[in-house]
Amino acid sequence: MRILIALVFIVSIVGCKSPEARYPVSQNSGSYIDESVERNKEMIAQEEDYIKQVMGKNTDTEYLNSADGFWYYYNNKSTDSTNTRTPEFGDIVVFDYTISSIEGEPIYAEGEKPTREYAMDKEKLFTGLRQGLKLMKTGETVTFLFPSHKAFGYYGDQEKIGSNEPITAKVTLHEIKEESNQEPKN
Structure with a gap:
Protein backbone atom coordinates (compact mmCIF):
# COMPACT_ATOMS: atom_id res chain seq x y z
CA MET A 1 0.00 0.00 0.00
CA ARG A 2 2.88 2.37 0.77
CA ILE A 3 4.28 1.72 -2.67
CA LEU A 4 0.95 2.66 -4.25
CA ILE A 5 0.75 5.93 -2.24
CA ALA A 6 4.36 6.78 -3.14
CA LEU A 7 3.66 6.05 -6.82
CA VAL A 8 0.54 8.33 -6.81
CA PHE A 9 2.56 11.06 -5.07
CA ILE A 10 5.38 10.88 -7.68
CA VAL A 11 2.92 10.84 -10.61
CA SER A 12 1.04 13.87 -9.24
CA ILE A 13 4.27 15.87 -8.84
CA VAL A 14 5.49 14.99 -12.34
CA GLY A 15 2.00 15.58 -13.79
CA CYS A 16 1.90 19.18 -12.50
CA LYS A 17 4.68 20.26 -14.83
CA SER A 18 3.66 23.25 -17.01
CA PRO A 19 3.29 22.64 -20.75
CA GLU A 20 6.22 23.47 -23.01
CA ALA A 21 5.81 25.59 -26.11
CA ARG A 22 5.90 23.75 -29.42
CA TYR A 23 8.02 25.36 -32.09
CA PRO A 24 7.21 25.23 -35.82
CA VAL A 25 9.05 22.67 -37.90
CA SER A 26 9.75 25.29 -40.59
CA GLN A 27 9.71 29.08 -40.61
CA ASN A 28 8.70 31.35 -43.48
CA SER A 29 10.67 34.47 -44.15
CA GLY A 30 7.66 36.45 -45.40
CA SER A 31 9.17 36.77 -48.87
CA TYR A 32 5.92 35.61 -50.51
CA ILE A 33 4.02 38.49 -48.90
CA ASP A 34 6.74 40.96 -49.88
CA GLU A 35 6.60 39.72 -53.49
CA SER A 36 2.81 39.99 -53.51
CA VAL A 37 2.95 43.57 -52.24
CA GLU A 38 5.43 44.49 -54.98
CA ARG A 39 3.25 42.86 -57.68
CA ASN A 40 0.21 44.77 -56.44
CA LYS A 41 2.10 48.09 -56.41
CA GLU A 42 3.24 47.49 -60.00
CA MET A 43 -0.28 46.54 -61.10
CA ILE A 44 -1.78 49.67 -59.49
CA ALA A 45 0.87 51.88 -61.11
CA GLN A 46 0.16 50.33 -64.54
CA GLU A 47 -3.60 50.79 -64.12
CA GLU A 48 -3.17 54.41 -63.05
CA ASP A 49 -0.87 55.12 -66.01
CA TYR A 50 -3.43 53.59 -68.37
CA ILE A 51 -6.26 55.63 -66.85
CA THR A 59 -8.90 66.97 -73.61
CA ASP A 60 -12.37 68.58 -73.49
CA THR A 61 -13.06 67.15 -70.03
CA GLU A 62 -11.77 68.62 -66.78
CA TYR A 63 -10.80 65.65 -64.61
CA LEU A 64 -10.49 66.05 -60.86
CA ASN A 65 -8.22 63.87 -58.75
CA SER A 66 -9.74 62.60 -55.53
CA ALA A 67 -7.70 62.22 -52.36
CA ASP A 68 -8.97 58.63 -52.25
CA GLY A 69 -7.11 57.49 -55.39
CA PHE A 70 -9.54 57.86 -58.29
CA TRP A 71 -10.51 60.50 -60.87
CA TYR A 72 -13.86 62.05 -61.72
CA TYR A 73 -15.62 64.74 -63.69
CA PRO A 87 -23.91 62.57 -47.70
CA GLU A 88 -22.60 61.75 -44.24
CA PHE A 89 -22.37 58.52 -42.24
CA GLY A 90 -25.80 56.90 -41.90
CA ASP A 91 -27.63 59.11 -44.41
CA ILE A 92 -29.79 57.29 -46.95
CA VAL A 93 -28.84 58.19 -50.52
CA VAL A 94 -30.93 57.38 -53.58
CA PHE A 95 -28.93 57.04 -56.79
CA ASP A 96 -28.67 55.45 -60.24
CA TYR A 97 -25.47 54.35 -61.90
CA THR A 98 -24.03 52.72 -64.98
CA ILE A 99 -20.69 50.93 -65.27
CA SER A 100 -18.41 50.87 -68.30
CA SER A 101 -14.89 49.81 -69.04
CA ILE A 102 -12.26 52.55 -68.86
CA GLU A 103 -12.44 52.69 -72.67
CA GLY A 104 -16.19 53.39 -72.49
CA GLU A 105 -17.61 49.97 -73.42
CA PRO A 106 -20.86 49.43 -71.45
CA ILE A 107 -20.78 46.70 -68.80
CA TYR A 108 -24.01 47.61 -66.97
CA ALA A 109 -26.01 49.97 -69.17
CA GLU A 110 -28.60 52.51 -68.03
CA GLY A 111 -31.54 50.75 -66.40
CA GLU A 112 -29.65 47.49 -65.92
CA LYS A 113 -28.90 48.39 -62.31
CA PRO A 114 -32.03 49.45 -60.40
CA THR A 115 -32.27 52.75 -58.52
CA ARG A 116 -30.53 52.09 -55.25
CA GLU A 117 -31.17 53.28 -51.71
CA TYR A 118 -27.98 53.03 -49.70
CA ALA A 119 -27.26 53.80 -46.04
CA MET A 120 -23.89 55.55 -46.15
CA ASP A 121 -21.12 53.35 -44.73
CA LYS A 122 -23.62 50.94 -43.17
CA GLU A 123 -24.14 48.62 -46.15
CA LYS A 124 -21.92 46.90 -48.68
CA LEU A 125 -20.94 48.91 -51.72
CA PHE A 126 -17.66 48.86 -53.59
CA THR A 127 -15.07 51.21 -52.11
CA GLY A 128 -14.77 53.73 -54.94
CA LEU A 129 -18.51 54.28 -55.30
CA ARG A 130 -18.92 54.67 -51.53
CA GLN A 131 -16.16 57.32 -51.50
CA GLY A 132 -17.47 58.97 -54.67
CA LEU A 133 -20.98 59.42 -53.32
CA LYS A 134 -19.53 61.43 -50.44
CA LEU A 135 -18.36 64.04 -52.98
CA MET A 136 -21.79 64.52 -54.56
CA LYS A 137 -24.76 66.80 -53.94
CA THR A 138 -28.40 66.14 -54.76
CA GLY A 139 -29.13 66.37 -58.49
CA GLU A 140 -25.52 65.96 -59.63
CA THR A 141 -24.26 63.44 -62.15
CA VAL A 142 -20.60 62.51 -61.89
CA THR A 143 -18.46 60.08 -63.88
CA PHE A 144 -15.81 58.30 -61.82
CA LEU A 145 -12.74 56.47 -63.13
CA PHE A 146 -11.76 53.78 -60.65
CA PRO A 147 -8.62 51.63 -60.64
CA SER A 148 -9.50 48.00 -59.90
CA HIS A 149 -8.60 48.19 -56.21
CA LYS A 150 -11.23 50.93 -55.80
CA ALA A 151 -13.75 48.99 -57.89
CA PHE A 152 -14.27 45.23 -57.60
CA GLY A 153 -10.63 44.19 -57.09
CA TYR A 154 -9.28 40.70 -57.51
CA TYR A 155 -12.66 38.93 -57.49
CA GLY A 156 -14.56 41.18 -59.86
CA ASP A 157 -18.33 41.28 -59.36
CA GLN A 158 -18.59 37.58 -60.25
CA GLU A 159 -20.95 38.46 -63.12
CA LYS A 160 -19.75 40.86 -65.82
CA ILE A 161 -16.68 42.54 -64.30
CA GLY A 162 -13.49 40.52 -64.36
CA SER A 163 -10.55 40.29 -62.02
CA ASN A 164 -8.48 43.46 -61.53
CA GLU A 165 -10.51 45.48 -64.04
CA PRO A 166 -10.53 49.29 -63.78
CA ILE A 167 -13.97 50.75 -64.50
CA THR A 168 -15.90 53.93 -65.17
CA ALA A 169 -19.09 54.58 -63.20
CA LYS A 170 -21.57 57.31 -64.13
CA VAL A 171 -23.62 58.15 -61.02
CA THR A 172 -26.68 60.36 -60.56
CA LEU A 173 -27.53 61.27 -56.97
CA HIS A 174 -31.29 61.84 -56.67
CA GLU A 175 -31.78 62.37 -52.96
CA ILE A 176 -30.04 62.53 -49.59
CA LYS A 177 -32.20 61.61 -46.60
CA GLU A 178 -30.79 62.46 -43.20
CA GLU A 179 -30.00 59.56 -40.91
CA SER A 180 -33.02 58.18 -39.11
CA ASN A 181 -33.69 55.27 -36.80
CA GLN A 182 -35.08 53.04 -39.53
CA GLU A 183 -33.29 49.88 -40.67
CA PRO A 184 -31.37 50.17 -43.99
CA LYS A 185 -32.48 48.12 -46.98
CA ASN A 186 -30.13 45.59 -48.54
Whole structure:
Protein backbone atom coordinates (compact mmCIF):
# COMPACT_ATOMS: atom_id res chain seq x y z
CA MET A 1 0.00 0.00 0.00
CA ARG A 2 2.88 2.37 0.77
CA ILE A 3 4.28 1.72 -2.67
CA LEU A 4 0.95 2.66 -4.25
CA ILE A 5 0.75 5.93 -2.24
CA ALA A 6 4.36 6.78 -3.14
CA LEU A 7 3.66 6.05 -6.82
CA VAL A 8 0.54 8.33 -6.81
CA PHE A 9 2.56 11.06 -5.07
CA ILE A 10 5.38 10.88 -7.68
CA VAL A 11 2.92 10.84 -10.61
CA SER A 12 1.04 13.87 -9.24
CA ILE A 13 4.27 15.87 -8.84
CA VAL A 14 5.49 14.99 -12.34
CA GLY A 15 2.00 15.58 -13.79
CA CYS A 16 1.90 19.18 -12.50
CA LYS A 17 4.68 20.26 -14.83
CA SER A 18 3.66 23.25 -17.01
CA PRO A 19 3.29 22.64 -20.75
CA GLU A 20 6.22 23.47 -23.01
CA ALA A 21 5.81 25.59 -26.11
CA ARG A 22 5.90 23.75 -29.42
CA TYR A 23 8.02 25.36 -32.09
CA PRO A 24 7.21 25.23 -35.82
CA VAL A 25 9.05 22.67 -37.90
CA SER A 26 9.75 25.29 -40.59
CA GLN A 27 9.71 29.08 -40.61
CA ASN A 28 8.70 31.35 -43.48
CA SER A 29 10.67 34.47 -44.15
CA GLY A 30 7.66 36.45 -45.40
CA SER A 31 9.17 36.77 -48.87
CA TYR A 32 5.92 35.61 -50.51
CA ILE A 33 4.02 38.49 -48.90
CA ASP A 34 6.74 40.96 -49.88
CA GLU A 35 6.60 39.72 -53.49
CA SER A 36 2.81 39.99 -53.51
CA VAL A 37 2.95 43.57 -52.24
CA GLU A 38 5.43 44.49 -54.98
CA ARG A 39 3.25 42.86 -57.68
CA ASN A 40 0.21 44.77 -56.44
CA LYS A 41 2.10 48.09 -56.41
CA GLU A 42 3.24 47.49 -60.00
CA MET A 43 -0.28 46.54 -61.10
CA ILE A 44 -1.78 49.67 -59.49
CA ALA A 45 0.87 51.88 -61.11
CA GLN A 46 0.16 50.33 -64.54
CA GLU A 47 -3.60 50.79 -64.12
CA GLU A 48 -3.17 54.41 -63.05
CA ASP A 49 -0.87 55.12 -66.01
CA TYR A 50 -3.43 53.59 -68.37
CA ILE A 51 -6.26 55.63 -66.85
CA LYS A 52 -4.16 58.79 -67.25
CA GLN A 53 -3.57 57.91 -70.93
CA VAL A 54 -7.32 57.52 -71.47
CA MET A 55 -7.96 60.87 -69.73
CA GLY A 56 -5.24 62.48 -71.88
CA LYS A 57 -7.18 61.54 -75.03
CA ASN A 58 -10.25 63.43 -73.80
CA THR A 59 -8.90 66.97 -73.61
CA ASP A 60 -12.37 68.58 -73.49
CA THR A 61 -13.06 67.15 -70.03
CA GLU A 62 -11.77 68.62 -66.78
CA TYR A 63 -10.80 65.65 -64.61
CA LEU A 64 -10.49 66.05 -60.86
CA ASN A 65 -8.22 63.87 -58.75
CA SER A 66 -9.74 62.60 -55.53
CA ALA A 67 -7.70 62.22 -52.36
CA ASP A 68 -8.97 58.63 -52.25
CA GLY A 69 -7.11 57.49 -55.39
CA PHE A 70 -9.54 57.86 -58.29
CA TRP A 71 -10.51 60.50 -60.87
CA TYR A 72 -13.86 62.05 -61.72
CA TYR A 73 -15.62 64.74 -63.69
CA TYR A 74 -19.01 66.40 -63.48
CA ASN A 75 -21.59 65.66 -66.17
CA ASN A 76 -24.08 67.83 -64.29
CA LYS A 77 -22.84 69.98 -61.41
CA SER A 78 -25.19 71.72 -59.00
CA THR A 79 -25.02 75.51 -59.27
CA ASP A 80 -27.65 76.06 -56.57
CA SER A 81 -25.93 77.89 -53.72
CA THR A 82 -28.38 76.39 -51.21
CA ASN A 83 -27.54 72.84 -52.31
CA THR A 84 -24.34 72.35 -50.33
CA ARG A 85 -25.06 69.14 -48.42
CA THR A 86 -23.10 65.99 -49.20
CA PRO A 87 -23.91 62.57 -47.70
CA GLU A 88 -22.60 61.75 -44.24
CA PHE A 89 -22.37 58.52 -42.24
CA GLY A 90 -25.80 56.90 -41.90
CA ASP A 91 -27.63 59.11 -44.41
CA ILE A 92 -29.79 57.29 -46.95
CA VAL A 93 -28.84 58.19 -50.52
CA VAL A 94 -30.93 57.38 -53.58
CA PHE A 95 -28.93 57.04 -56.79
CA ASP A 96 -28.67 55.45 -60.24
CA TYR A 97 -25.47 54.35 -61.90
CA THR A 98 -24.03 52.72 -64.98
CA ILE A 99 -20.69 50.93 -65.27
CA SER A 100 -18.41 50.87 -68.30
CA SER A 101 -14.89 49.81 -69.04
CA ILE A 102 -12.26 52.55 -68.86
CA GLU A 103 -12.44 52.69 -72.67
CA GLY A 104 -16.19 53.39 -72.49
CA GLU A 105 -17.61 49.97 -73.42
CA PRO A 106 -20.86 49.43 -71.45
CA ILE A 107 -20.78 46.70 -68.80
CA TYR A 108 -24.01 47.61 -66.97
CA ALA A 109 -26.01 49.97 -69.17
CA GLU A 110 -28.60 52.51 -68.03
CA GLY A 111 -31.54 50.75 -66.40
CA GLU A 112 -29.65 47.49 -65.92
CA LYS A 113 -28.90 48.39 -62.31
CA PRO A 114 -32.03 49.45 -60.40
CA THR A 115 -32.27 52.75 -58.52
CA ARG A 116 -30.53 52.09 -55.25
CA GLU A 117 -31.17 53.28 -51.71
CA TYR A 118 -27.98 53.03 -49.70
CA ALA A 119 -27.26 53.80 -46.04
CA MET A 120 -23.89 55.55 -46.15
CA ASP A 121 -21.12 53.35 -44.73
CA LYS A 122 -23.62 50.94 -43.17
CA GLU A 123 -24.14 48.62 -46.15
CA LYS A 124 -21.92 46.90 -48.68
CA LEU A 125 -20.94 48.91 -51.72
CA PHE A 126 -17.66 48.86 -53.59
CA THR A 127 -15.07 51.21 -52.11
CA GLY A 128 -14.77 53.73 -54.94
CA LEU A 129 -18.51 54.28 -55.30
CA ARG A 130 -18.92 54.67 -51.53
CA GLN A 131 -16.16 57.32 -51.50
CA GLY A 132 -17.47 58.97 -54.67
CA LEU A 133 -20.98 59.42 -53.32
CA LYS A 134 -19.53 61.43 -50.44
CA LEU A 135 -18.36 64.04 -52.98
CA MET A 136 -21.79 64.52 -54.56
CA LYS A 137 -24.76 66.80 -53.94
CA THR A 138 -28.40 66.14 -54.76
CA GLY A 139 -29.13 66.37 -58.49
CA GLU A 140 -25.52 65.96 -59.63
CA THR A 141 -24.26 63.44 -62.15
CA VAL A 142 -20.60 62.51 -61.89
CA THR A 143 -18.46 60.08 -63.88
CA PHE A 144 -15.81 58.30 -61.82
CA LEU A 145 -12.74 56.47 -63.13
CA PHE A 146 -11.76 53.78 -60.65
CA PRO A 147 -8.62 51.63 -60.64
CA SER A 148 -9.50 48.00 -59.90
CA HIS A 149 -8.60 48.19 -56.21
CA LYS A 150 -11.23 50.93 -55.80
CA ALA A 151 -13.75 48.99 -57.89
CA PHE A 152 -14.27 45.23 -57.60
CA GLY A 153 -10.63 44.19 -57.09
CA TYR A 154 -9.28 40.70 -57.51
CA TYR A 155 -12.66 38.93 -57.49
CA GLY A 156 -14.56 41.18 -59.86
CA ASP A 157 -18.33 41.28 -59.36
CA GLN A 158 -18.59 37.58 -60.25
CA GLU A 159 -20.95 38.46 -63.12
CA LYS A 160 -19.75 40.86 -65.82
CA ILE A 161 -16.68 42.54 -64.30
CA GLY A 162 -13.49 40.52 -64.36
CA SER A 163 -10.55 40.29 -62.02
CA ASN A 164 -8.48 43.46 -61.53
CA GLU A 165 -10.51 45.48 -64.04
CA PRO A 166 -10.53 49.29 -63.78
CA ILE A 167 -13.97 50.75 -64.50
CA THR A 168 -15.90 53.93 -65.17
CA ALA A 169 -19.09 54.58 -63.20
CA LYS A 170 -21.57 57.31 -64.13
CA VAL A 171 -23.62 58.15 -61.02
CA THR A 172 -26.68 60.36 -60.56
CA LEU A 173 -27.53 61.27 -56.97
CA HIS A 174 -31.29 61.84 -56.67
CA GLU A 175 -31.78 62.37 -52.96
CA ILE A 176 -30.04 62.53 -49.59
CA LYS A 177 -32.20 61.61 -46.60
CA GLU A 178 -30.79 62.46 -43.20
CA GLU A 179 -30.00 59.56 -40.91
CA SER A 180 -33.02 58.18 -39.11
CA ASN A 181 -33.69 55.27 -36.80
CA GLN A 182 -35.08 53.04 -39.53
CA GLU A 183 -33.29 49.88 -40.67
CA PRO A 184 -31.37 50.17 -43.99
CA LYS A 185 -32.48 48.12 -46.98
CA ASN A 186 -30.13 45.59 -48.54
